Amino acid sequence: MINMERAEGRAERSPDREFLSIENLGVTFNTEDGVVRAIDGVSLSLERGKTLAVVGESGSGKSVTAQAIMGLVKSQGGHVTGEIWLDGQELNRLAADEVQALRGSEMAMIFQDPMSSLHPFYRVGDQIVEAILAHRKIGKTAARKETLEMLKHVGIPAAERRIDAYPHQLSGGMRQRVMIGMALINSPQLLIADEPTTALDVTVQAQILDLISTLKQEFGTTVILITHDLGIVADVADQVAVMYGGRLVEVGQTSVIYDQPEMPYTLGLLSSIPRMDRELPKRLDPIRGNPPSPINLPPGCVFQPRCNYSDRVRDGACLSVRPELLPTAPDHLVRCHLPAEERRQISEEVRRILAGAVR
Amino acid sequence: MTAATREILRVTDLKTHFPVRSRGLIPRVIGQVKAVDGISLSLNSSETLGLVGESGSGKTTAARSILRLIRPTAGSIELDGTQIANLSQAALRPIRRKAQMIFQDPYNALNPRHTVGGIISAPFRIQGVEPPGGVKAAVQELMERVGLNPEHYNRYPNEFSGGQRQRIGVARAIALRPMLIVCDEPVSALDVSIQAQIINLLKDLQEEFGIAYLFVAHDLAVVRQISHRVAVMYLGHIVETAPRATIYSAPLHPYTHSLLSAVPVPDPKIQLKRERIVLQGDVPSPIDPPSGCVFRTRCFQAQERCAAEVPQLIEVAPDHKVACHFPITVAEVTARARAAGKIEVPETEVPAPPVSGPHFVEPGPPHA
Structure with a gap:
């Protein structure tokens, strides 16, 4: 070695x-x-x-x-x-x-x-x-x-x-x-x-x-x-x-990110990847649009222009208010205006479609 | 596939060798890089062959040779019934409207000093085609078709993101309604979310116009998504070719097995449990390829016969061809990997047998 x-x-120098x-x-x-x-x-x-x-x-x-x-x-x-x-x-x-x-x-x-x-x-x-x-x-x-x-x-x-x-x-x-x-x-x-x-x-x-x-x-x-x-x-x-648009949008243990992702962007990433371990889908389900330019970021949620679910948030908060990165479960942080309940529901839906045909 | 499927491309025994010259005052040819060494393939309309x-x-050399961007050394290329392997550049020009190309790097494939309109209309200009309704209308229609805003006609490439630039490349390629498009790693430089958009776009265009794609890529997951048939190349040779479902579920060549097992699966539960074949080293130099089977230096079941005798590409099932002395099924590979944890290919090369007449080794069960 x-x-x-x-x-x-x-030596360990930082106990705190x-x-x-x-x-x-x-x-x-x-x-x-x-x-x-x-x-x-x-x-x-x-x-x-x-x-x-x-x-x-x-x-x-x-x-x-x-x-x-x-x-x-x-x-x-x-x-x-x-x-x-x-x-x-x-x-x-x-x-x-x-x-x-x-x-x-x-x-x-x-x-x-x-x-x-x-x-x-x-x-x-x-x-x-x-x-x-x-x-x-x-x-x-x-x-x-x-x-x-x-x-x-x-x-x-x-x-x-x-x-x-x-x-x-x-x-x-x-x-x-x-x-x-x-x-x-x-x-x-x-x-x-x-x-x-x-x-x-x-x-x-x-x-x-x-x-x-x-x-x-x-x-x-x-x-x-x-x-x-x-x-x-x-x-x-x-x-x-x-990360998206210069910010953390979801942080968690690896198993959590793959099994219970909640941020629509993470879900979008997971559904755009062509996968070998699953039945071939007729079409891939990409995230629409393009990543934002860091010079000209949208005023509200940075992901909003590409998000499929922002219309579910009341008062159009996604368009005007930057969401915070907040804990949704122990060791799992998400930056999204959607209520946690709804996020989990969406996540489950998407993953059910994705897993539709696990080999 | 539509009923009117017909053969667009037939390549037979294509070879592209590049001479290696010695240095010095009078360079001599001292060797050949056998980049493509005798490949054959065919392609129908509305069909995608993944390479x-x-x-x-x-x-890539194969793809470029097929479009005659590189002059092949030998072999035949029939495009829509015309033999193009030996045509002069002038004679090729009218043929070019039948076959187009999409490049890997959307940053280098577009001239930064030309507007998008100029780039997409270049094929019309070069071929002297006057589209009905005028060039501008045609270009704007193309832009709309590939998902670009037609009002951006006068913008320059640097004002577009990578994914949008690739869409410009696609619009240029379909401008003349070609019957064949060679796509050389068209999505590998793009972000994951954009890759999926471009793959979907290519599939839609194929359905609409019946285009045949020769889809060159290293990403097997992407190739699976778009191809009807797949050919696996190694060191200038096609080592296995089969319909998509067969390549991915019942491959027989050890190289195909190792490629498939190297593709990561985005799921920790599955990924940690997979039986993997770990190939050692890199592809050997095509200047001095191994004797016999070109893959034998990295093969997990190479034997003496593999060094002595070149395996032929043999049809083992309808439309499924393999060039291997000891083809191995998924079940056999899995059993072996399970027994050993994972299949590690030994670093040491299998020594070539002394040259003393032909070797006759009965193909038996592979040695574990």
């Missing part, structure tokens, strides 16, 4: 807060078209060693949330409000170089496109060695030995040879394995994977997801998995947070 |  002692040696606790996080960007509120009032918490999936479409703010945690938003001209507590430390208040020191050692990130996140001119082994030397005082030889061990660990065949390969000499799946190895080399407490399998084939996707779950258990890493695909998170995540 | 495979399987 690599660096197991290091990972275990860390969860390992990761995001409180009222907001990110705005000033653009030519005005202030873009990329995310608004995101609050989440995650226990050590658990996996949280953040699910949403393009423009939902899921990637910005990840970048804000990693401290990557400010350098892009974004303005971050709210608090991010990681293992008892508030990150938003830290200076840039302090966050830099944490990045890679305490928290690491894997990106969607492994080709553009590896440097094309350097051998992959050297890039991982650099990641080690940036955070720890050990010799080059030791670092290289550790790199080799890590490459073997993430399942790179003929690692002795591949350690000296350039990124373009590796396949997409292998590059993603290198990225995962590089992310984990300093035993970070938190791993953020931003669409780690979107650019990969299904067969390779299955390999990479397997690898992430195995390594997570081995290293005890806490994982945030960011994806647009509700399909891939079913067996990986403990908790799911659904 | 699936991983990246590197040659499915």
Whole structure:
């Protein structure tokens, strides 16, 4: 095992807060078209060693949330409000170089496109060695030995040879394995994977997801998995947070999100996915319309223009009043004006139609 | 399918090889990338053939060769009875109105400096077609048909979202009422909720105009939703082809099994219980494909015979063809996966047998 002692040696520092606790996080960007509120009032918490999936479409703010945690938003001209507590430390208040020191050692990130996140001119082994030397005082030889061990660990065949390969000499799946190895080399407490399998084939996707779950258990890493695909998170995540238009719209345990979703958007997502395990429907039932532009969000519920049920809410509240994210059951938050009773009824209806023909 | 179904496309033994040249002053051809290596398929009107495979399987090259966007090395392509494999570009032009294409990336497939009206009317201009009622009316009708606001005729692509851009691509493709549309990963760049909209739109257009689709995609769940028949490609070869229901419920090729088992199911209860086949590694390089069966280096039941002898695509049931020495049923795969937790394909390659005359290995039950 690599660096197991290091990972275990860390002291618990925050008895009162969860390992990761995001409180009222907001990110705005000033653009030519005005202030873009990329995310608004995101609050989440995650226990050590658990996996949280953040699910949403393009423009939902899921990637910005990840970048804000990693401290990557400010350098892009974004303005971050709210608090991010990681293992008892508030990150938003830290200076840039302090966050830099944490990045890679305490928290690491894997990106969607492994080709553009590896440097094309350097051998992959050297890039991982650099990641080690940036955070720890050990010799080059030791670092290289550790790199080799890590490459073997993430399942790179003929690692002795591949350690000296350039990124373009590796396949997409292998590059993603290198990225995962590089992310984990300093035993970070938190791993953020931003669409780690979107650019990969299904067969390779299955390999990479397997690898992430195995390594997570081995290293005890806490994982945030960011994806647009509700399909891939079913067996990986403990908790799911659904985002839409820069806001959380539904948060709950994975089983709750799949078995008793209440937000019409989550229901819409579940019914738009073509599913292999069910009888073939004549037509898919997509959400109508397009995701909103973050520059021009509707004044009421952000999902209202695409929602099939907003006319059931009295006084047209969906058009004018932003709904709050409220608990509907223990550990289950929903942002919707519909009364809970009615939501559950709708959810049951939709799921009955969907399940109409379970194989 | 309507009663007036007829054959639109017949591809026979299509090969597209790309030469690999050595560096240096006088480049020599030192090898061939066999991107497509002898595929045959046919397509009727109002029918969708799904062409699936991983990246590197040659499915996009096959699709582009069939439309003659790439010149095939050998083989025959009959489009509506005309042999187009060897036609010159000039001779191809009138044929092009019969076959169109929808591309994967709706951001790159549209010229950002042209208005939507200009993009959708391009086929009319190029083919010299004057639609009844004028070009503008025709374009606006097309926009309406694919679910765009016809008043946005003068807008530029950057003013549209990804899903709307793909609708523009669809409108352009159907402008000349083609009999065949090749769709190359038409929904894989789109959000889930938008994917379903585009699939429904393509199905509606097929019903209305009787278009045949060659639907190239890697997402098996999407392909199942739209295809009548499915062909599975691996390293330039079609390894299995069958009607949709057969491919998804009774596949026989180990590669089809592994592809199907890799598709995630959005339900934790089911997903956690599934028996899975985990393929190791990636598709080998098509410059130097494995001997014998191309899939044998990643196959969970590869044996000596697989390295020695190329399996032929054999019809095992009406319209169901498989290229495998040891086809395996769903029940057998499930039993094996259950016994082992999941089927892991060994990393080590099955060594090729020494070349010493033909091998005769009786196909027996697969070794566990």
